[in-house]
Amino acid sequence: QVQLQESGPGLVKPSETLSLICAVSGYPISSGYYWGWIRQSPGKGLEWIASINHGGITYYNPSLNSRLSISMDTSENQFSLKLTSVTAADTAVYYCGRDRDDASFAAFDIWGQGTMVTVSS
Amino acid sequence: EIVLTQSPATLSLSPGERATLSCRASQSVGSSLAWYQQKPGQAPRLLIYHASNRATGIPARFSGSGSGTDFTLTISSIEPEDFAVYYCQQRSNWYTFGQGTKVEIK
Numbered sequence: 001q002v003q004l005q006e007s008g009p010g011l012v013k014p015s016e017t018l019s020l021i022c023a024v025s026g027y028p029i030s031s032g033y034y035w036g037w038i039r040q041s042p043g044k045g046l047e048w049i050a051s052i053n054h055g056g057i058t059y060y061n062p063s064l065n066s067r068l069s070i071s072m073d074t075s076e077n078q079f080s081l082k083l084t085s086v087t088a089a090d091t092a093v094y095y096c097g098r099d100r101d102d103a104s105f106a107a108f109d110i111w112g113q114g115t116m117v118t119v120s121s
Numbered sequence: 122e123i124v125l126t127q128s129p130a131t132l133s134l135s136p137g138e139r140a141t142l143s144c145r146a147s148q149s150v151g152s153s154l155a156w157y158q159q160k161p162g163q164a165p166r167l168l169i170y171h172a173s174n175r176a177t178g179i180p181a182r183f184s185g186s187g188s189g190t191d192f193t194l195t196i197s198s199i200e201p202e203d204f205a206v207y208y209c210q211q212r213s214n215w216y217t218f219g220q221g222t223k224v225e226i227k
Contacts (some may be wrong), residue, residue, distance in 0.1 A: 038216075046165070046208060048216035061215060062122075095164055104171055106212035107155035111164035 002026040004096050004112035012090075012119050018083040022096030022112060023076070030054050030074040034099035037070065037081045038108065041092035051099045052079055086119045093117075123147050125209050125219035133227040140196040142222045144209035149189045153212040156185055156194045159221075160205045168207075169194060199224070 008020035022035070029035055036051030050060045050070040060068045069082040083090060093116050097108035124147040134140055144154065152172040157165035167176040169185035172192060182197045196203055204226050209219040 045220050046210070046218035048218070059215065097164075100170070101212070103153070106153040107167055107170040107176075107210060108165075109167050109170070109176060111166070114164050 002098065002110050004098070004110060006094060006096050006112045006115040008094070008115055008117065010116060010118060012086055012117060013121050014087055014119055015085055018081075018086050018090065018117060018119075020081045020094055020096075020115065020117070021078050022080070023078045025077070028074070029072060029077055029079065034101040035072070035079045036097055036099040036108065038095045038097060038111075039090075039092040040095070040114075041089075043089075044092075047092075049083075049094075050081065051101060053101070088119050091117065091119045122215075123150060123211055123213050123217055125211055125217060127207075127209060127219035127222045129222060130220075131223045131225060133225050134199055135227045136201055137198050140194075140199050140203070140224055142194040142207055142224075144187075144192040144194070144219050146190045146192075146211055148213075150211040150213050152188050154185075154187065154192045155210045155212075156183075157208045157210065158203075158205045159208065165208060196224075201226075 003025045005023045012018045034051045034053040037049040052058045052070045067084045072079040093114040095114045096112045098110040126145045128143045154172045156169040159165045173185045184195045206221045206223045
């Protein structure tokens with residue numbers, strides 16, 4: 001059974017960098033699929049952030065691209081997100097998920113429980 | 122960016138009734154349309170992918186249809202555990218989500 005678990009600081013100061021980790025169990029991420037991040041805020045609803053595949057290929061939401069970095073650590077079976085220069089608009093629940101990014105699927109089929117991140121001084 | 126518009130915003134139904142939720146895309150997404158269910162305090166759960174395919178473990182009362190710009194999620198006979206918020210999502214050049222339809226108890 002594949003499970004994902006997000007971790008990271010619950011509070012980040014404005015202009016700083018938000019760093020999150022998603023630990024995957026039940027499946028070696030080096031074996032396949034894309035793995036991604038989605039966030040949810042009251043103001044903007046659900047918003048896809050970025051995804052990375054088992055070969056290290058990445059793609060980013062163009063509206064956040066300049067501030068984003070996604071990476072993978074296959075030895076720890078986890079992947080990470082960094083979002084720089086955060087503002088209050090980045091306050092949200094952040095989810096990680098398995099991204100079935102193929103033409104016949106194109107959806108996130110497994111999600112973590114989510115972690116709340118607040119940007120405030 | 123492809124914008125997804127869901128209607129209605131809120132749907133009030135009694136258990137056993139049929140639910141019909143709509144999702145309209147600002148341009149064609151082919152069949153790259155998925156539906157999710159979200160309950161308070163929980164992550165979204167995938168119901169339907171590629172417009173009409175039920176995800177693993179999803180009951181047969183949930184069905185999806187449509188292609189191009191107009192899509193529908195139908196719950197044939199709504200159960201008490203189905204009252205939740207439903208989102209559509211497309212994958213064209215990148216993922217975007219609709220704003221959600223809340224299905225509430227009448």
